[in-house]
Amino acid sequence: MGTTATYPGEDHRHRGPGYRQRSVFDAANLGQTVRWLLLLIGGILMIMPIMYMISTSLKWPHEIYDLALIPNEPHLENYWFVLEDGRFFRWFVNSIVIAAATTLSNVLFDSLVGYTLCKFRFPGRYLVFIAILSTLMIPTEMLVIPWYLMSQSFGWLDTHWGIMFPGLMTAFGTFLMKQFFETVPDDFIEAARIDGLNELEIWWRIAMPLVRPALAALAIFVFLGNWTAFIWPLIVTNSVEMYTLPVGLSSFGDEADVQWELIMTGAAISTLPTLVVFLIFQRFIIRGVVMAGLKG
Amino acid sequence: MAGLDLRNLVKAYGRTEVLHGISLHVDDGEFVVLVGPSGCGKSTTLRLIAGLDEPTSGDIEIADRNVNRLEPKDRNVAMVFQNYAIYPHMTVRKNIGFGLRTSRLPKREKEKRLEEVAAILEMTDLLERKPAQLSGGQRQRVAIGRAMVRDPDVFLFDEPLSNLDAQLRTLMRLEIKKLHQRVGNTIIFVTHDQVEAMTMADRIVIMNDGNILQAGTPSDVYYNPANRFVAQFIGAPSMNMLPGLVAPDGVRLRNGSTVDVRIDAREGRPVEVGVRPDDFILDGPDPFIEGTVVVREPLGHETLVYLETPAGELTAKAGGRTPPELGQRLALGADTASIHVFDASTGESVRRR
Numbered sequence: 001m002g003t004t005a006t007y008p009g010e011d012h013r014h015r016g017p018g019y020r021q022r023s024v025f026d027a028a029n030l031g032q033t034v035r036w037l038l039l040l041i042g043g044i045l046m047i048m049p050i051m052y053m054i055s056t057s058l059k060w061p062h063e064i065y066d067l068a069l070i071p072n073e074p075h076l077e078n079y080w081f082v083l084e085d086g087r088f089f090r091w092f093v094n095s096i097v098i099a100a101a102t103t104l105s106n107v108l109f110d111s112l113v114g115y116t117l118c119k120f121r122f123p124g125r126y127l128v129f130i131a132i133l134s135t136l137m138i139p140t141e142m143l144v145i146p147w148y149l150m151s152q153s154f155g156w157l158d159t160h161w162g163i164m165f166p167g168l169m170t171a172f173g174t175f176l177m178k179q180f181f182e183t184v185p186d187d188f189i190e191a192a193r194i195d196g197l198n199e200l201e202i203w204w205r206i207a208m209p210l211v212r213p214a215l216a217a218l219a220i221f222v223f224l225g226n227w228t229a230f231i232w233p234l235i236v237t238n239s240v241e242m243y244t245l246p247v248g249l250s251s252f253g254d255e256a257d258v259q260w261e262l263i264m265t266g267a268a269i270s271t272l273p274t275l276v277v278f279l280i281f282q283r284f285i286i287r288g289v290v291m292a293g294l295k296g
Numbered sequence: 297m298a299g300l301d302l303r304n305l306v307k308a309y310g311r312t313e314v315l316h317g318i319s320l321h322v323d324d325g326e327f328v329v330l331v332g333p334s335g336c337g338k339s340t341t342l343r344l345i346a347g348l349d350e351p352t353s354g355d356i357e358i359a360d361r362n363v364n365r366l367e368p369k370d371r372n373v374a375m376v377f378q379n380y381a382i383y384p385h386m387t388v389r390k391n392i393g394f395g396l397r398t399s400r401l402p403k404r405e406k407e408k409r410l411e412e413v414a415a416i417l418e419m420t421d422l423l424e425r426k427p428a429q430l431s432g433g434q435r436q437r438v439a440i441g442r443a444m445v446r447d448p449d450v451f452l453f454d455e456p457l458s459n460l461d462a463q464l465r466t467l468m469r470l471e472i473k474k475l476h477q478r479v480g481n482t483i484i485f486v487t488h489d490q491v492e493a494m495t496m497a498d499r500i501v502i503m504n505d506g507n508i509l510q511a512g513t514p515s516d517v518y519y520n521p522a523n524r525f526v527a528q529f530i531g532a533p534s535m536n537m538l539p540g541l542v543a544p545d546g547v548r549l550r551n552g553s554t555v556d557v558r559i560d561a562r563e564g565r566p567v568e569v570g571v572r573p574d575d576f577i578l579d580g581p582d583p584f585i586e587g588t589v590v591v592r593e594p595l596g597h598e599t600l601v602y603l604e605t606p607a608g609e610l611t612a613k614a615g616g617r618t619p620p621e622l623g624q625r626l627a628l629g630a631d632t633a634s635i636h637v638f639d640a641s642t643g644e645s646v647r648r649r
Contacts, residue, residue: 187381190348195442196369196398209385 050271056264064260078265088266090241091248096273098164098233098244099226105168106222107215113169114177115203119189129178135171144235151236158238167226173218180214181207216284223277227270245270298359298449299324300345300482305354307340314340316506317354322450322499327476327483331493332503332529338486341503342452345484346375359449369398374443375452379459382427382438388414389423395442413445416478433464440472444479453485457492469495490530494518502526524643527570527636533600536576538569538585538607539640547637551606553584559637561646570636573600576612576628578620583627585610589620603628 056064058074066072082088117129147166148157156162184207192202208215233244243251249266252259300322307315315337322328330338343349345356347368356363363371374395382391392413396406414420417437427435436456443451453472457465473496476483487493493500494514501511502525510522521527521535528534538555540547542565546556555569577583578601587603587610599619601612603626612628614620637647 185379185381187377187379188383190346190368191375191377191381191442192383193348194346194368194373194375195394206383209383212385 053264053267053271056261057268059261061259061261078261079269082262082265082269087240087243087248088269091243091245092270094160094163094242095227095245095270098160099223099273101160102164102167102226103219103223105164106170106173107219109169110173110218111177111181111208111211111215112203113174114179115181115207117174118178118181119184119186119207132171132174136175140231144232147232148235157236158242160242162236163233163242163244164226166232167222167229170222173222176214176218177211180211184210213284216281220277220281224274227274298482299326300450300484301355301357301360302341302345303355303357305341305344305356306352307337307344307349308352313352314506315344315351318503318506318508320501320508320511322482322484325480325482327473327485327496327498328501329485329487329493329497329499330501330503331487331490334488336503337506338488338503339454340506342375342454342484342486345371345450346373346452347371372446372449373452374446374448374450375454376436376439376443376456378455380427380435380439380456382435382442384427386426387423388419388425388427388430388438388441391427391438392423392441392445395445399446409445409447413441416444416475417441432460433468436460436468437471440475444475447479448481451481451483453483455487456485457487458489465492472496490532494530500530502529504529520645520649521570521636522645524568524570524638524645527638527645531572533573533611535570535572535636536610536612537638538571538610540567540569541565542567549584549607551585555584555635556582557632557635557637558648559646560648561637561639566640567646568638568640570638571628571630572634573611573613575630575634576610577630578612578614578626578628580627580629583629585628587626587628589622589624589626592619592622594619601626 051069055069055071057078058076059066059071060073060075060077063072113132117125117132143166151157151162151165156165188206188210189202192206197205228246229244230246230250234247234250237243237247240248240251245266249263249270252262252266300320302318302320304317304319305315306313306317318337318341320328330341332338340349344351345358347363347366351364358371358373383394386394389410393406393410396409399406401409411420414423417440419434419437419441422430422434422438427438430438439456456472457468460468469492472483472485485492485496497514499511500514500517502509502517504525510517510526512520517526517530521530524537528537538549540549540555542548542559542561542563543554544563546554547559547567547569548554549569557569559567561567585605585607587605589601590604590609591602593600593602594616597616599614599616601614601620603610603612605628610628612626620626635647636645638644639646
């Protein structure tokens with residue numbers, strides 16, 4: 001070492017001429033490594049159920065309690081069975097219709113109410129907003145009974161309308177849209193007013209295009225929420241024809257025997273529309289969620 | 297094209313009155329600038345004219361027609377906003393064309409008009425672009441184009457240049473002025489920048505605390521300010537104020553010297569003598585106050601000199617080549633014609649001319 005002083009902890013680095021790459025155990029790199037590890041674990045946790053879902057859908061009934069990820073004899077019989085079963089197709093359509101209608105309704109009406117609460121000054125405005133927000137604190141389980149009684153007296157039991165009416169507007173969506181409309185400068189609205197648009201046109205032609213990311217985020221949230229909704233559709237429907245996918249899939253089993261391979265096959269197929277919705281809107285949602293986070 | 301009349305316009309938000317009954321007549325084709333510090337009511341006035349707010353009382357007439365109860369779109373006014381408010385999701389063509397939505401012109405006529413406006417503003421190449429692809433100055437021009445295309449009775453500009461950098465601001469100032477000379481519509485322009493006001497206006501309206509303090513041509517408000525506020529607001533650096541008392545032969549300053557001016561005020565009444573930095577004569581005949589140079593700000597062609605005097609700190613202008621030294625004592629005087637006198641309590645001008 002000669003005249004060069006060596007400090008404790010430095011000697012293990014072996015910095016020879018031209019040696020630049022830092023070891024994995026460098027303090028700066030350690031944080032990065034831990035971060036990647038955590039992400040990896042998180043990723044695996046997310047993906048494993050999906051992998052098992054697909055794997056199980058390719059197994060024979062006697063294999064399903066075998067935890068191997070790769071089936072012994074992979075086959076597509078389950079898929080043919082589920083797809084040829086008319087009920088599955090019917091549930092699929094029910095779910096699509098309900099999720100699409102609710103999404104459309106939320107995008108339209110949540111934003112209409114959010115816009116009104118945000119851009120118009122009228123007495124009681126704050127009170128209305130608080131009232132809407134406070135409904136967020138009531139859990140679905142508490143609402144199910146009043147909903148049911150209401151459906152019963154209106155004759156909505158076992159109908160599409162009965163399944164979707166509670167979700168046609170949401171407090172969350174109204175809140176989200178109100179917060180986003182706050183980011184639309186009033187100057188746009190006033191400019192449009194001078195340009196001769198009426199209030200409905202201003203909302204539709206000026207304000208709505210400016211909050212497109214929020215609309216996309218809202219569309220995804222609502223679509224997924226309704227696509228996977230279980231408790232209310234289970235309660236309000238009686239006939240097999242009115243089932244939605246989650247309710248229908250759960251019926252692939254009875255007290256004695258649960259046909260996991262069919263449930264998983266149905267589940268695998270039912271993830272497809274959510275993927276499509278996500279792929280369409282994802283370029284908006286990433287920005288949307290970021291902005292929601294900042295604004296909220 | 298048409299003139300504009302405001303009569304006793306009052307605007308209150310709840311119990312707070314922000315406009316205290318202002319009246320103003322604007323001639324057809326006149327370029328009027330409303331200027332004042334923030335919160336003086338100039339933007340409120342503009343919004344009332346546009347119809348974006350309703351007056352609490354008073355009348356607004358555009359082209360001899362009372363528009364109090366008309367919607368903004370029916371008033372035939374166009375407004376250019378501070379942050380442009382051009383719609384980001386539409387192309388330049390659509391943005392400009394938007395101003396024509398309500399017009400009953402045939403479609404071909406509309407197209408023609410749009411092209412004309414684009415040509416005047418030199419934006420023909422940019423028509424298919426979205427606002428995000430434009431520079432600040434170009435966006436400003438789109439906003440002006442959207443207003444122009446409607447050929448309104450009155451153009452309203454709400455601080456349209458304050459978001460631009462200094463260079464661009466000077467450029468757009470010139471462009472708007474040229475535009476006005478070309479199209480000749482009545483323009484009401486709001487700004488807090490007195491330089492903008494001076495350079496662009498046919499007539500300046502100076503506002504403060506919801507009142508009009510003076511309305512007049514730029515040279516009028518500069519050379520004959522009606523009160524202390526106008527005197528100090530217009531012109532940079534601000535007019536110097538020297539406290540004193542009315543004496544038989546003029547105004548006696550605190551240092552005992554007398555400023556020889558004729559005024560309409562009782563003897564012994566406290567007044568303030570106003571002198572612009574440009575009007576101080578350094579070491580000339582008949583000085584009325586002396587001071588020591590404490591700071592110099594060379595500007596090239598001239599130098600701003602800050603002096604410590606018995607009347608407080610005063611600002612004077614000196615030549616650029618041979619400015620006074622720091623610490624030098626200077627005697628300050630001024631030509632009688634350039635001296636202003638204001639009542640110390642009311643702030644009104646008491647100078648007899």
